[in-house]
Structures are given as structure tokens and as C-alpha cells.
Amino acid sequence: MTTAIERWTSDDPHDARRALGATGLLRTFNDAGVLTAADVHVARRTADVVGEDDETVRLAVALAVRAVRQGSVCVDLGGFADGGSDGASGAAGAEAAPLPWPSADGWLDRVAASPLAERSVVRADLGLLYLDRYWREERQVRDDVVARLAAPAPPVDDALLEDSAARLFPGDAYAEQRVAALSTARRLTTVLTGGPGRGKTTTVAGLLALLAEQAEHAGGRRLRIALAAPTGKAAARMQEAVADSLGALPEAGRPEFTDDDRRRLAGLQAGTLHRLLGSRPGSSTRFRHDRSNRLPHDVVVVDETSMVSLTLMARLLEAVRPDARLVLVGDPDQLASVEAGAVLADLVAGLGERGDGVVSALVTDHRSESTAITRLAAAIQDGDPDAVLAELTAGDGAVELVHPDDAAALAALQDELTRHALDVRGLALAGDAAGALAAAERHRLLCAHREGPWGVAHWNRLVERRLGEASGVYLGAAVGTEWYAGRPVLITANDYSLGLFNGDTGVVVADGEHLRAHISGCASFAVSRLGDVETLHAMTVHKSQGSQAEEVTVLLPDETSPLLTRELFYTAVTRARRRVRVVGTPEAVRAAVLRRARRASGLAERLRGDVPVG
Numbered sequence: 001m002t003t004a005i006e007r008w009t010s011d012d013p014h015d016a017r018r019a020l021g022a023t024g025l026l027r028t029f030n031d032a033g034v035l036t037a038a039d040v041h042v043a044r045r046t047a048d049v050v051g052e053d054d055e056t057v058r059l060a061v062a063l064a065v066r067a068v069r070q071g072s073v074c075v076d077l078g079g080f081a082d083g084g085s086d087g088a089s090g091a092a093g094a095e096a097a098p099l100p101w102p103s104a105d106g107w108l109d110r111v112a113a114s115p116l117a118e119r120s121v122v123r124a125d126l127g128l129l130y131l132d133r134y135w136r137e138e139r140q141v142r143d144d145v146v147a148r149l150a151a152p153a154p155p156v157d158d159a160l161l162e163d164s165a166a167r168l169f170p171g172d173a174y175a176e177q178r179v180a181a182l183s184t185a186r187r188l189t190t191v192l193t194g195g196p197g198r199g200k201t202t203t204v205a206g207l208l209a210l211l212a213e214q215a216e217h218a219g220g221r222r223l224r225i226a227l228a229a230p231t232g233k234a235a236a237r238m239q240e241a242v243a244d245s246l247g248a249l250p251e252a253g254r255p256e257f258t259d260d261d262r263r264r265l266a267g268l269q270a271g272t273l274h275r276l277l278g279s280r281p282g283s284s285t286r287f288r289h290d291r292s293n294r295l296p297h298d299v300v301v302v303d304e305t306s307m308v309s310l311t312l313m314a315r316l317l318e319a320v321r322p323d324a325r326l327v328l329v330g331d332p333d334q335l336a337s338v339e340a341g342a343v344l345a346d347l348v349a350g351l352g353e354r355g356d357g358v359v360s361a362l363v364t365d366h367r368s369e370s371t372a373i374t375r376l377a378a379a380i381q382d383g384d385p386d387a388v389l390a391e392l393t394a395g396d397g398a399v400e401l402v403h404p405d406d407a408a409a410l411a412a413l414q415d416e417l418t419r420h421a422l423d424v425r426g427l428a429l430a431g432d433a434a435g436a437l438a439a440a441e442r443h444r445l446l447c448a449h450r451e452g453p454w455g456v457a458h459w460n461r462l463v464e465r466r467l468g469e470a471s472g473v474y475l476g477a478a479v480g481t482e483w484y485a486g487r488p489v490l491i492t493a494n495d496y497s498l499g500l501f502n503g504d505t506g507v508v509v510a511d512g513e514h515l516r517a518h519i520s521g522c523a524s525f526a527v528s529r530l531g532d533v534e535t536l537h538a539m540t541v542h543k544s545q546g547s548q549a550e551e552v553t554v555l556l557p558d559e560t561s562p563l564l565t566r567e568l569f570y571t572a573v574t575r576a577r578r579r580v581r582v583v584g585t586p587e588a589v590r591a592a593v594l595r596r597a598r599r600a601s602g603l604a605e606r607l608r609g610d611v612p613v614g
């Protein structure tokens with residue numbers, strides 16, 4: 001039986017992923033780099049406790065643990081036995097030696113009949129194998145969504161709603177958003193999707209004005225609105241964009257927010273989902289607000305929902321009041337959450353086909369200055385590698401493909417990166433913080449990997465070395481030289497005392513004898529006060545989610561990299577506003593377009609099942 005399953009490899013006999021003392025199938029699959037020590041450990045411990053000796057059952061449990069580690073909610077054991085990919089990661093590795101996969105026939109049934117299932121350690125459902133916690137969470141999300149969809153629609157004054165929608169979403173130019181906003185206003189639970197610049201935030205701003213007006217018109221108290229996002233940076237961006245929309249000067253053909261709208265929405269603040277739900281020290285999966293202590297808000301809007309894991313969605317759904325509106329906003333084509341689940345994509349897949357307005361998709365691009373970038377992103381979404389390659393090689397200055405063996409082009413890229421870094425450094429040395437920040441945000445170098453020749457670490461070092469050579473000083477990771485004027489930085493952990501969020505970016509700027517880090521949209525800090533920072537000459541595509549730059553260079557790894565997926569490529573390309581350069585072989589481009597970052601999950605199927613159409 002052939003296997004094309006992602007494997008780790010290591011020559012180090014002491015590699016921490018090797019499970020000491022493992023035997024039988026667990027040993028074989030650990031040696032082959034399919035399972036890590038943690039997968040094996042959990043399977044062995046739980047099986048030993050209940051006295052389960054069947055090696056194939058033990059292997060199945062280890063694979064379920066592995067699946068969660070890789071972002072899936074469950075595992076399709078049949079997918080392995082069929083050969084081909086594991087269905088979850090879709091990863092490559094076809095040249096590795098064949099593995100002794102148990103026959104798919106009866107494998108899941110044996111697990112279902114085992115004491116491990118009896119004791120609810122694992123669950124077999126929908127032909128999939130779950131660890132108990134994820135099975136519960138998936139069913140809870142399904143049950144809560146179904147209950148919300150079956151609940152009566154919130155009352156609205158239709159005439160007033162239509163009237164105000166015409167003012168807030170005027171004419172043909174805003175027709176798509178008007179339809180979406182009206183549909184959202186008339187429902188308790190909705191999903192609003194769209195890629196970058198499709199007008200999602202504009203729609204949210206108008207929608208909130210509509211809802212606040214409705215509440216006031218109904219004579220009730222002021223509408224309580226929660227704006228939340230998975231990261232602080234995304235929350236800050238939403239707050240800023242909504243405030244910009246509300247405060248925009250009157251202009252013919254544009255949304256017209258009145259002083260009454262502004263009064264009703266004054267003081268609107270966005271925050272992280274964790275903060276909204278009430279983080280509890282020592283627990284990342286339980287919050288202060290839950291089913292017995294619901295959130296007080298009448299409307300809860302969540303932006304960047306693609307980054308929300310199954311667990312967090314479960315916690316959100318149990319905390320939102322059953323009669324409060326919930327609006328989930330995001331781009332289901334982007335990379336999914338770091339933790340297990342692909343909830344937004346599942347909601348869209350499970351509810352989108354109903355065509356009843358629960359899912360509204362915004363498709364018109366209002367931002368990209370380049371139609372070539374828009375076409376490239378669309379071709380990636382369509383999974384059409386020929387169209388993607390045609391777009392990349394059409395000679396449009398806005399999109400470009402650079403072959404990694406093209407030494408001259410790579411040298412030119414390095415020169416350009418150095419020039420860009422020198423520009424930033426020049427402004428930073430001169431103490432021009434605003435100029436340095438703007439220059440730093442003009443270009444982003446995005447990598448799939450952290451390590452290796454196409455990884456963030458390598459390119460950060462390379463740019464620092466060249467910058468140092470050009471500046472005549474040593475700059476870089478060594479103690480005492482890591483802080484320098486012009487160092488672009490990425491904040492990697494929330495720091496509530498400083499008001500800094502994971503994902504914030506900035507530049508180090510000279511202030512007389514001292515160095516200060518100026519963070520975009522935030523204050524400046526003595527560099528000694530910053531703890532969790534990384535250098536940002538290059539960053540991972542994952543970390544770039546939720547931000548855009550004028551120009552983007554994407555370094556694709558070779559086609560065997562398991563990280564190379566359509567979602568990664570799409571996310572990277574859509575970070576660019578004006579120009580995108582892809583460094584990779586045509587084979588890597590093809591592999592990226594064709595390989596889905598599929599996460600095994602049963603949520604879409606559960607939702608497709610028996611949700612009432614309302």
C-alpha cells in the first residue's frame with residue numbers, strides 16, 4: 001500500500017520526536033516519521049489504562065492525536081488505507097518507504113468497539129475518528145448554530161431599514177454590500193465573507209448604523225455592540241476602519257453617516273475574542289463568559305473569523321446570548337487557525353448552499369490597485385495552475401515569477417531588499433519615525449518556512465548582513481547588535497501593560513543617543529522594554545494574515561514542502577496591494593495551487609444535514 005503522508009525526518013537518534021520504548025505499529029510509524037513521541041505517548045497511555053492491546057486501535061488513537069496536532073479536528077482512517085494523501089494535510093512524501101497500514105476494512109469499527117470508545121476517550125462518528133474533546137466541541141458548535149438558525153428572526157422596522165440602507169449603501173456601487181447588510185440585519189446569525197478589499201468592514205460599519213438606529217427607533221436602550229477579532233492587531237484594524245467609515249466626509253455616491261449614526265455608535269471599541277470572553281488565568285480553553293454567564297451584548301461582530309479555532313468558536317457560541325445577533329466576518333480561502341479546526345470554511349461549506357442569505361459573499365474588489373493581482377488571486381482560488389502561471393508570466397509589471405535558479409534575478413532581489421532596508425535605516429537614523437514606518441511597510445518578504453534556505457531566519461540574516469556591509473557596521477543577532485536603527489520588528493506576544501499585540505509591527509528609530517521602537521498605530525517604547533520581538537526583514541505567511549503591504553515578495557519552498565498549499569499561496573498573494581513577486585519554480589507554483597490545506601472535520605457535513613431553512 002502506498003502512502004503519501006507528511007513525515008518528519010531526522011538523522012539524530014536523540015531527536016525529541018523519537019518515542020523511546022515504543023513497540024509494534026506505533027514504533028514503525030514513529031520510526032517512519034509519521035508519529036511523534038507525543039502522539040505515541042498519548043496512545044500508549046490511554047490504551048494501557050483501559051487494557052486495549054489491539055495495535056491497530058492504538059495506531060488509530062495516535063493518528064487522531066497527530067491529526068489535531070496538524071490542525072484537523074478528526075482523522076479519516078479510510079483516507080490512509082486508500083493510499084494517496086492523508087486527506088488532512090494533503091502533504092507530499094510519496095517517495096518514502098511503504099508503511100504497513102492496517103486495512104481500512106473494519107479498522108474504524110474495531111476502534112468503535114474498543115474500550116477506548118466505551119470510555120469516551122475517542123469517538124467514531126460520520127466515518128471519522130475523533131478525540132472526545134473535539135467531537136464534543138464540533139457537535140456543540142453544530143447544535144448552537146442550528147439552534148440559532150431555528151430561532152425567530154429579530155424584529156426590524158422594514159421600511160426604516162430599507163430607507164437607511166439606501167443612505168448607507170447608496171446606488172449600484174454599494175448594491176452588493178446593501179443586500180448583504182439587509183440580509184444580516186434581518187437575521188440572528190450570519191456569515192459575511194470576502195477577500196481583502198471586498199468591502200467587509202464598510203459593510204459592518206453601515207450595518208452597525210442600521211442596527212443602532214433600529215434599536216433607538218424601537219425605544220429600547222442603546223445597542224450594546226461587541227467588535228472582536230482573534231488577534232489584537234486585527235481588532236485594532238477593524239476599530240480603525242469602522243471609525244474611518246463613520247467619520248468620512250460627505251461625498252456624492254458614498255455612504256452617508258449622519259451625526260445621529262455617530263452619536264449612536266460613539267465610543268465603539270474592538271478587542272480580542274479572548275478579552276471579550278474573559279480570559280481566565282491558567283486556562284486557554286475556558287472563559288468567564290459561558291452558557292451560565294452570557295455576554296451582555298446585543299450584537300457581536302467577529303472579524304478575521306478564519307483564524308478562529310473550533311475550540312474558540314465553541315466558547316464564543318456558548319457565551320453569546322441566544323437572542324443577540326452574531327455576525328461572523330472573514331475570508332474562508334485564507335489559511336485557517338493555528339489551532340485545530342477550519343470553522344469559517346466549514347460554516348460556508350455547510351450553510352452556503354442553502355442560498356437563504358445566512359452566508360453573504362462580497363466579491364467585488366474595491367482596493368487592489370492592480371487587476372493582475374486580483375486575477376492571480378482568483379486563479380489561485382479556482383485551483384487553475386495554468387491560469388496562475390499564465391498570469392505570473394504575462395509580463396504585467398504588477399505580478400512576476402522569479403525562478404529560484406535565476407542567479408541574476410535573485411541577486412537583483414537581494415539588492416532590492418538591501419536598498420529597501422537601507423532606506424528604512426536612513427530615515428530611522430535621521431529620527432524620522434513616520435517616514436521609517438511608512439518605508440518599512442512598503443514591502444514585505446514572505447516565507448512559508450521559518451528555517452532553511454527559503455525560511456525567515458535565513459533571509460533576516462542575509463538582509464542584516466548586507467545592510468551591515470553597506471552601513472560599515474555589524475548588525476544582527478549577536479548580543480549588543482540586535483537593536484539597531486532601522487531594525488523592523490514584529491511583536492510576537494500580547495503585552496497589555498504596553499498596549500502591544502501579537503502581530504504589531506514597527507521600526508527602531510534613533511532618538512539622540514538612544515533607540516526607540518515605534519510601533520505602527522501605537523506609541524513608541526525604549527527598546528529595552530520590549531520582550532517578545534522578532535526581526536521583520538522577512539516574515540512567515542501565517543504571521544502576515546490580516547495585514548497588507550504595497551509590494552510583496554513571496555518565497556515558495558520546493559514542491560515537496562508540506563506547507564506549500566493553495567491557502568498559503570492565496571494568503572501570501574493577497575497581502576499585496578500594488579505588486580507581487582513570486583520566487584519559485586513552476587512546479588512549486590503548480591503544487592501550491594493544486595494542494596489544499598484540507599483539515600479533516602465533520603462540521604460542514606453536520607451543518608448540511610438538517611438545518612432548517614429560515
Ligand SMILES: Nc1ncnc2c1ncn2[C@@H]1O[C@H](COP(=O)(O)OP(=O)(O)OP(=O)(O)O)[C@@H](O)[C@H]1O
Nearest residue numbers: 173174195196197198199200201202203241366367
Ligand atoms: N462599494 C464600494 N465602492 C467604492 N469603494 C469601496 C466600496 N466598499 C468599500 N470601498 C473602499 O474599499 C476599501 C476596502 O474596503 P473595506 O476596508 O471595507 O474592505 P475589507 O473587505 O474589510 O478589506 P480587508 O479585509 O482587507 O480589511 C476601503 O478603502 C473602502 O472605503
